[in-house]
Amino acid sequence: MTKDVVLLAAFALLLSLIQFGIFCPRIITRAQWGGSDPLVKMKPLILPAFYFIIHQSFGPTCFNQTSCVIQMRNIQNFHIHSHKLPDIGYNFCIGQDGNVYEGRGWEVQGADVSGFSSHSLSICFIGSFEMSIPNFITFLAAQELILCGINKGFVSSSYSLIAHRQISALNSQCPGNALLNELKRNTRFKNNPQTIR
Ligand SMILES: [Zn+2]
DSSP states (O other), rough: OOOHHHHHHHHHHHHHHHHTTOOOOOOOOHHHHTTOOSSSSOOBBSEEEEEEEEEEEEOOOOSSHHHHHHHHHHHHHHHHHOOOOSOOOOOOOOOOOOOOOSSOOOSOSOOOOOOOTTEEEEEEEOOOOOOOOOHHHHHHHHHHHHHHHHTTTEEEEEEEEEEEEOOGGGGGTTTTTHHHHHHHHHHBOOOOOOOOO
């Protein structure tokens, strides 16, 4: 085999790996973290999603799967019992163990944010990030999750990142200031997000 043929074969392999979602991070399913089923049938998302709404959980953070699983159960219980939501509000959560934890998943609307829920996916960083930001592997997992969503057709390749507080006056602390400042450095951050419908 010539060098060109080897390179071509390597390129074809790379393309097929991308196609089959090699960039997807490790996603811990609801069954794996012990999530309970939604209380009602959830509204479908209009795909592909255009926005990722970034949240913090406000509670303790976690650095391994055992403690992140506990946080996921706490968040779901809090949303159902205190916020009276039919399920955990977020589409995905990410722990500082570098795992993604499935919330409502790719195809269902997140908790209502007027004018945005139908075409947005929400990502919650587990913890409080007022003074410090999540570690590197947390951001890496978020980036992989977004690439994975694009590869699977759930996310528009022209997606934008927005902070929860930009679209909800009631949640002016979300995500924390340190995480918000980090988010603003991302080229996909949208300063003035507009509702689509
Ligand atoms: Zn939030």
